[in-house]
Amino acid sequence: MRLEKCWFCSSTVYPGHGIQFVRNDAKVFRFCRSKCHKNFKMKRNPRKVKWTKAYRCLHGKDMTQDSTFEFERKRNRPERYDRNVTEQTLKAIPLITKIRHERQKKHITNRQKQGKTKERERDAKELEQDIQMLPKKDVMLSTQKTKVVVKVSQQQTEENLMEE
Amino acid sequence: MAAFLRSKCSSVGRTLMGGLGNNLFGAVNSHVEAVTRPSYCDAICQQVRTFIQMRTNLKVVDNSGAKRVMCIQSLRGKKGARLGDTIIGSVKEAQPRGKVKKGDVVYGVVVRAAMKRGRNDGSEIQFDDNAVVLVNNKGELIGTRVFGPVPHELRKKKHLKILALAEHVV
Numbered sequence: 001m002r003l004e005k006c007w008f009c010s011s012t013v014y015p016g017h018g019i020q021f022v023r024n025d026a027k028v029f030r031f032c033r034s035k036c037h038k039n040f041k042m043k044r045n046p047r048k049v050k051w052t053k054a055y056r057c058l059h060g061k062d063m064t065q066d067s068t069f070e071f072e073r074k075r076n077r078p079e080r081y082d083r084n085v086t087e088q089t090l091k092a093i094p095l096i097t098k099i100r101h102e103r104q105k106k107h108i109t110n111r112q113k114q115g116k117t118k119e120r121e122r123d124a125k126e127l128e129q130d131i132q133m134l135p136k137k138d139v140m141l142s143t144q145k146t147k148v149v150v151k152v153s154q155q156q157t158e159e160n161l162m163e164e
Numbered sequence: 165m166a167a168f169l170r171s172k173c174s175s176v177g178r179t180l181m182g183g184l185g186n187n188l189f190g191a192v193n194s195h196v197e198a199v200t201r202p203s204y205c206d207a208i209c210q211q212v213r214t215f216i217q218m219r220t221n222l223k224v225v226d227n228s229g230a231k232r233v234m235c236i237q238s239l240r241g242k243k244g245a246r247l248g249d250t251i252i253g254s255v256k257e258a259q260p261r262g263k264v265k266k267g268d269v270v271y272g273v274v275v276r277a278a279m280k281r282g283r284n285d286g287s288e289i290q291f292d293d294n295a296v297v298l299v300n301n302k303g304e305l306i307g308t309r310v311f312g313p314v315p316h317e318l319r320k321k322k323h324l325k326i327l328a329l330a331e332h333v334v
Contacts, residue, residue, distance in 0.1 A: 001285075016286025022276075024292045026313035026332035 008036035008046050010053035063107040068100040213279035213290075215244030216251060222296040225275065226307030229262010230255045233272055233296055247281040247289070248317045249274050250303075253296065263306055264298065270306070272296035273323055275314045275330075289315060289334070297326055305329070 004013045007029045019037050021029040031037040039049065046052040056062040071092075079085075131139060216222065220235040233253035238245035245251045255268045264270055276291035283289055291313070298306040305325050313332040318324075327333055 013287075019280060019288040019290060020283075020334070022289065022291050022313050022315075022334050024276075024312055026334065028334055 004030045006030060006032035006036050008032075008040055008044075008049075008052060010046075060111070063104050066100065066103055068096055068103065071096060213277075215246060215279065216249070216274055216277060216294060217244035220244075220294060221256065222251075222253065222272070222274070222294045224272075224298060225295045225311045226297045226305065227309045228264050228298045228307035230258045230264045230268075230270070230298060232257040233270065233298070236269070245274055246279065247274055247277040247291075247315055248321045248323075250299070251296065271299050271301055271303075273299055273303075273318070273321075273326060275310070275318065275326060276312065281315075281317075283317070299323075 001015050003015075005011070006013050006018065008031060011032050013030050013032045018030060018032045019034070021031070021037070021040070023029070029040060031040065039046075046054040047058055049055055053062070057064045216235055216238060218235055218237065222233050222235060224230040224233055232255075234256050235245070235251045235253050237252040238249060239251060240246070240249045251272050251274060253270055253272050255264050255266050255270060258264055258266045258268075273296065274294070275297050276293060276295040278291060278294055280288040280290040295312065297310055300306060303323070308329070310326055310329040311331065313334050314326060314330040316327070316333050318327050
C-alpha cells in the first residue's frame with residue numbers, strides 16, 4: 001500500500017482517508033481531508049496559505065534540505081522481501097526520526113537567534129531611555145553596583161601596573 | 165417553434181447561472197438535470213453533485229459519433245446510476261456520418277462521474293464531468309477508441325475492453 005502526499009498541505013494520505021479528484025487531463029489530485037479539498041476548490045495557492053508545507057518551506061520556516069529526508073522517497077520498483085533488510089529498516093526508523101527531530105530543533109533555535117539579539121538590544125535601549133521611571137532606590141542600587149565593578153577593574157589595573 | 169423557444173430559454177438560463185452563479189437556480193436545476201459545466205463555474209456555485217438519473221446530460225467520450233447523450237433510464241435501481249453503472253440514453257447531439265444518429269436509444273457505461281464514489285480502500289474518487297461510453301445491449305463497445313481517464317473499478321464490472329482502450333486508468 002502506498003502512502004501518498006496530499007496535494008494541498010503535503011501531509012501523508014493514509015489508506016481510507018481523503019478524496020481523489022481526477023481532472024480531464026488525467027492529473028490526479030489527492031487530498032488528505034475535506035479542508036484541503038475545499039481550499040483547492042476555492043482555487044487557493046498552497047504556497048500562499050500559511051499552514052501548508054509548501055508555504056513553510058518557501059519561507060524558510062521548516063528545515064528543507066537534510067540527509068534524513070533522503071530515506072523517504074518514491075520508489076517505483078518494488079523491493080523484494082528480505083527479513084534482514086526489513087529488520088534493519090525497522091530498527092533504523094526510530095533512530096532516523098530522532099536525528100531528524102534534533103536537527104529540526106536546532107534549525108528553529110538558529111532561526112530564533114536573530115530575534116533574541118534584537119530583543120536584547122531593544123531592552124537595553126528601553127532601559128537607557130526610561131531609567132528615570134524606576135523608583136530611586138532601585139536606580140541607586142544599580143548605580144552603586146556599577147561603581148563597585150568599576151572600582152574593581154581600576155584596582156586590577158593598578159595592580160597590573162605595580163607588577164609591571 | 166416551441167423547440168426553438170425552449171432551446172433559447174435553456175441557453176439563457178445557463179448563461180445566467182454561469183454569470184451570476186445563482187445558487188437557487190442551480191439547486192432547482194440540479195433536480196432536473198445535472199449538466200456538465202466547465203470547471204470555472206464549479207468554484208462559483210458549489211453545486212451538489214447527484215446521481216446520474218433521468219434527463220442527465222452526459223458527454224460521450226468515444227468515437228461512436230454521438231456527442232451528447234441524455235439519460236432516460238438507469239439500469240441500477242431507484243436512485244440512479246453512479247460511476248461504472250450502465251444507463252440507457254437517447255442521443256441528443258451527434259456528428260454526421262457516425263455509427264449512431266441523433267434520436268437513437270443507446271446503452272452506455274458511465275466512465276466518469278462528478279459525484280464522488282467510494283473506493284475499496286475507503287478513499288473517494290471524483291471526476292470533472294459526467295461521461296459515458298456507448299455500448300450495445302450485450303455490453304460490446306460501439307466505438308473503437310476511449311478518450312480521457314477512466315477508473316479501474318470498470319474491471320470489477322467486467323468492462324475490460326474500455327480499460328484496454330483507455331488512455332489513462334486511475
